[in-house]
Amino acid sequence: xxxxxxxxxxxxxxxxxxxxxxxxxxxxxxxxxxxxxxxxxxxxxxxxxxxxxxxxxxxxxxxxxxxxxxxxxxxxxxxxxxxxxxxxxxxxxxxxxxxxxxxxxxxxxxxxxxxxxxxxxxxxxxxxxxxxxxxxxxxxxxxxxxxxxxxxxxxxxxxxxxxxxxxxxxxxxxxxxxxxxxxxxxxxxxxxxxxxxxxxxxxxxxxxxxxxxxxxxxxxxxxxxxxxxxxxxxxxxxxxxxxxxxxxxxxxxxxxxxxxxxxxxxxxxxxxxxxxxxxxxxxxxxxxxxxxxxxxxxxxxxxxxxxxxxxxxxxxxxxxxxxxxxx
Numbered sequence: 001x002x003x004x005x006x007x008x009x010x011x012x013x014x015x016x017x018x019x020x021x022x023x024x025x026x027x028x029x030x031x032x033x034x035x036x037x038x039x040x041x042x043x044x045x046x047x048x049x050x051x052x053x054x055x056x057x058x059x060x061x062x063x064x065x066x067x068x069x070x071x072x073x074x075x076x077x078x079x080x081x082x083x084x085x086x087x088x089x090x091x092x093x094x095x096x097x098x099x100x101x102x103x104x105x106x107x108x109x110x111x112x113x114x115x116x117x118x119x120x121x122x123x124x125x126x127x128x129x130x131x132x133x134x135x136x137x138x139x140x141x142x143x144x145x146x147x148x149x150x151x152x153x154x155x156x157x158x159x160x161x162x163x164x165x166x167x168x169x170x171x172x173x174x175x176x177x178x179x180x181x182x183x184x185x186x187x188x189x190x191x192x193x194x195x196x197x198x199x200x201x202x203x204x205x206x207x208x209x210x211x212x213x214x215x216x217x218x219x220x221x222x223x224x225x226x227x228x229x230x231x232x233x234x235x236x237x238x239x240x241x242x243x244x245x246x247x248x249x250x251x252x253x254x255x256x257x258x259x260x261x262x263x264x265x266x267x268x269x270x271x272x273x274x275x276x277x278x279x280x281x282x283x284x285x286x287x288x289x290x291x292x293x294x295x296x297x298x299x300x301x302x303x304x305x306x307x308x309x310x311x312x313x314x315x316x317x318x319x320x321x322x323x324x325x326x327x
Contacts, residue, residue, distance in 0.1 A: 003084040005054055006055075009056045016290065018190055018191050018216075019190065021164070025058075026057050026058055027289075028279070028293060028305050029057060030293060032061070033073070034066075036066065036067075036072075036076045037069065037076065038076075039072075042076060045076050045080065049084070053085065056305075058092055063098070064097065064119050071122075078128040093134065094129060094134075095134035095136065096120070096135055097168060098119035098137070102119060110141040110144060111144045111149035113148050113151065113155070120135055121161070131160055136167060137167050138168050139168060146177055151181075164191070166189065166191045167192055168193040170194075175211070175214075179210075190217060191217040191218065191219055192219075194218070199225050199228070199325075212286070217287075219289050219290040220290075222294075223278060224279070228256065228257075229274060231274045234257065234260060263324055275303055277307075279291050280307045280308075280310060280311045281321065283311055284318075
């Protein structure tokens with residue numbers, strides 16, 4: 001039976017303006033970094049994308065090197081898009097990125113004009129899309145002039161390959177420079193995508209101020225610290241978890257998990273799961289447009305969207321969180 005999106009998909013989710021642009025993004029977005037690759041079950045990926053869209057999660061975030069293997073997440077999305085989501089293209093925001101290693105040789109990574117435009121063209125073919133809504137420079141290139149990287153984004157937008165330009169993981173000073181260059185070129189920077197969560201708070205040291213001053217949106221990735229800020233690891237490391245799958249279970253120090261347990265007590269008092277508390281905490285900033293989650297099953301997406309039911313924090317709760325994180 002052909003997929004038909006839920007008629008209630010826009011009834012409850014929160015949409016936020018990206019900076020001073022005209023674009024609204026859902027407060028929870030879905031990234032297909034893991035669990036959408038060539039080694040994963042297509043039907044599970046399909047169920048997650050359907051669930052997300054049925055809940056009003058209209059923003060799907062991809063990158064050229066997502067998988068594994070690299071490129072396979074785009075292939076997976078393309079197959080599901082053709083089968084299920086193509087009739088809803090105008091209701092979707094599909095973003096893509098380039099900057100990390102994708103193919104051999106000197107033109108297969110970083111931020112040159114050659115790499116960014118070639119990568120965008122390859123990604124459009126793999127996904128089967130005519131254009132991306134947002135195309136990012138995935139990381140700053142220390143050796144390519146910033147003007148060249150931003151000029152490539154400008155070309156990608158002006159050529160119709162994308163509607164908006166974005167940057168990811170740029171530090172505050174370089175963010176300001178990139179925003180200025182894009183503005184002069186006539187292609188304003190729509191959004192910045194940094195890593196941000198309770199254990200990685202670097203954006204509070206200047207970046208959020210720059211984004212607010214420049215009218216640029218912010219969408220954080222890894223708001224759950226790759227699953228650490230959930231209930232998943234509180235008692236033990238599950239055999240099917242990302243930590244086991246990607247061989248980093250040794251990076252779960254006892255002190256960090258003790259903090260998660262303390263945070264989870266607060267979450268339960270608020271009537272939330274640990275993940276919902278962590279997502280609500282990232283979304284407390286007025287500059288934060290959306291929190292970008294990953295998922296391995298549909299129930300995690302449902303849980304994440306549930307965070308939007310309780311986004312407020314009292315001063316006492318925020319002070320308690322600071323005490324736990326600083327302890």
